Amino acid sequence: MAMNRRSFIKGSSAFAFSASIMGCSNSSDDDIVEEPPVVEPPIEVPPEESIPDGVYHTTCPRNCGDRCSLMVTTKDGVAVSITGDTTHPVTAGTPCVKGHSYLQSVYSPDRIQQPMKRVGPRGPGATFEPISWEDAYAQIASRLNEIINTDGGNAIVPYSYSGYSGISAGTGANRFFNRIAGRNLQRNICASAGYSGMSSILGEFNGPSPEDYANTKCFVSWGTNEQATNIHHLKFINEARDNGAKVLVVNPARTPLASQADIWLQPTPGTDATLVVGISKIIIEENLHDTAFIAANTQDYDALVARLAEFTHEEIELETGVSKSEYQEFARAYAQADCAMIRIGYGIQRTLNGGRMVKAIPTIAALTGNIGKVGAGVVYLNVMSGGLFDWGYSGASHLTPEGAERGTVSINEIGKFLLPEDYQHENGLVGPISYGEPSDPIKAMIVYSSNPMAIAPNTDLIEKGLMRDDLFLVGIDLFQTDTMDYVDYLLPTSSYMEQSNLIDSYQCYYAKHSAKAIMQLHDSKPDTVIFNELAKAMGFDDVEFDESIDDILRNTWKGNISYDELLVQKWDSPIVDYPYRKDLVFPTTSGKIEFKDTSNKYFDSEKFNPVIDTGTPESNEYDDKGMTDAEKAREFRLLSPAHAKLSNSQWANVKYIAGTFPQHTVYVHPSDAGAKGISDGDEVIVTASRYGSADVQIQYVARVEEMTPKGTVFIWKNAWKKLNENGSNTSVNQLTNCDLTDMNYGSTFHATRVDIALA
C-alpha cells in the first residue's frame, strides 16, 4: 500500500502515544518525579534493556558553540523535563529556547518513525511506503555496490553539516565512507575564511575563553549576534558591564546587543576593513597606541602606517557610511580601556571579501596591546577541546583501501557538482564543478545530519541536481525536511537523548559526555548504528563496524581524566595558558603579530593588499572575487543571518518554535520602503540573479523597520520552503549564490544583491 508519510503517521498508534507525551510534558508538573534519583555515573545500558528513571546529564549536540549541559529527567522511561545544568559554568542552569523545546522535538508526532522507500516522483509531495530495515539495507547496499563496481567509491558523496555533532553522530559515517573510499566533502560552509583571516595576522584562530569576557573593561561584538548564536556569552558580557565595562558593537544589522550598546557602528556591509583603517588612523593620530607593545610583539608596523596613510577620513566615511566622529568615539573607548576584548562572528566572513575583513580586525588589538592579558584578546573560535578526542580512532581512516583515489568537493558548491555530466555552465565548462574546476561525476549521495535544500547556497541549482534520474539518494533524518522529499530511501535516526555521545565545543573550553537518557523511539537507530549495519550489508566485515557506540566513546576519549571519571564529572577541559597567549609568542613565521602577510599561505598577496585589503564584493578590483555586473545592478545587499529560535534549519518545524517569529519576512529600511511604495505587512517580491538559472523571485511579507542600513535588506536564514506560510514553497537560499570566499573556500551567503518590489 502506498501512502505519503504524513498520512502514514496519522494512521499509526505511535501518534497517539507521542501526542500524550507532548501534553504531559507541556501541561503538568504533577507528572514529574518530585525528587528524582540522580544517576551518577550515567548508566550505560545495552539497547535491549531498559534505562532506569533518573536525571541524566546530556549535552546539546547542535551547531552552537555553547554546547549546553542539559539535565533530562525521566519517568517510566519517558523524558518528562529538561533544564540546564546549574553546576556548569557556561550553561549555569539555562538552555536557550531551543534547548527548552527538546521534549517537543524528541516526542514530535512528525518524526520519521520507520524506514521508508519512495514510490512516486521526487520533490515536494513525494510519496513513500514503509520498508523493513533489512530490505532497505539490502536494496541500498546493492545499488551502492553497483556504483562502486562501475565508477568507484569516489562517485559516492557524504553530505552532512550542522545537524547533530559529536563522536556518535559522525563516527559510523566516517568509518563507512573511509571503507568505501567515498568522495571527501570539505565542510567549509561556516567559518573557514575567518580561520585564514585570523591566521594571516595572528598565526592562529584560537583565542581566549568567552568566560574571560567578564574580566574585560571594553567588550567589542564585531559582526555577530550573541542573542541568536551564543546566548550564554551575554551573561559574561553583562557581568563585565556590571563591573563598569563599555560594550561596543559593529554590525550592519541592529542586533539586540547593538540596541543596548554604548557605541554601535553600523557600516555598509562589506566595508569593515575600511572601518578598521579609520579606527587605526585615529588610534595613531591621537597617540593612543602602545609603542612598547608594538615594538616588542609586532612586525611591519611601518608598512601598516604607510597603508593607513593611503586613506583620508572623508574617503572612509563615504565608503563605510560611518562618520569620523562615530569611529573616533569607538577608537577612544577601545584604546583607553585598561583591557579590551573583541569577539568576531562568523557572519561577517560569509562574503567575497570575508577573509580580508577578518584579517583586518585584530590590527586594532595589536596597536593597543590588547592581547595576552586578562580580559583582552580576539575571540573567533576555540577548537582546543576537540584535542581531548582521538579523531583518528573514531574515523578509522586506515579502512580506506590502499591506492584508492578520493577527490574532494566543496560543500558550498554542491549545486554545481551535482549537475548532470552534460550541463552547460555559463563560463563554458561542462558537467559537475567544484573549486571552479571540472569534477568527476557523482552517482550517489547520502545525506545525514543536514538539510541542504534549506541551508546551502543556491538551492534551485541543488534541486536541479537532486532531480537527476541517475542520482541515487539516501536520507537519514529525524524529520521529513525539504531535502528528504528527494531521497530514494528515508531512514529514521534517533534523537540525541536516545544515544550516548562525546561533544566538544568550538567556543568554550569544554569537552562533554552526553548520556543516553531514553530508549530509542519508534523504529529509529543512531546514525552510527545505521552506517555500521549498512557496511555489513555491503559485505564489509571489518571489526570497526561491530564496535558499540559506548565502546567507541570510551576508546576515543583521551582527556586529562579517565573515561570513567568523565562519566562522573560530565566534562573536562584542555590545558590552556591563562591569560591566553600570555607569552606573546605567536605561531607566525616571525613569532610576532604580522601586520603584513606575504607568505601566500592564506591568500594571494600579489592580488590582495598584504597589509589591509579594502576591496568589497561590489568593487571592480577583483573579477573573480567580486559580483557579476547583473548582481551589481541590483539595488540592495541582502543579509540572511541566524535567528535565535533556529539552529540552521533545525527547530523550524517544532510546534513550540514554529509560528513564534516571522520566518518568511523581509526587513526593509523605512526610507527604502518609502521610495518603493512598500508599507509594513505588504506582500513583496525579492529578485536575485543566480548562477545556473534565470532570475529567481521569492515572495515575502515586508516588515518596515531600521533593522539594517539604507540599501540593505534582511531575511532570517534557513527556513524550510515547505513551511512558508504564504504557500509559495520558497526560501531565502534560492536567492544566495555558491561562489567562494577570498580565503579558504568559504560560503558567500551575504554577498547577494537583490531588487524588491510590491507583489
Ligand code: SF4
Ligand atoms: S542550541 Fe546552543 S544555547 Fe541552545 S541549548 Fe543547544 S547548546 Fe545551548
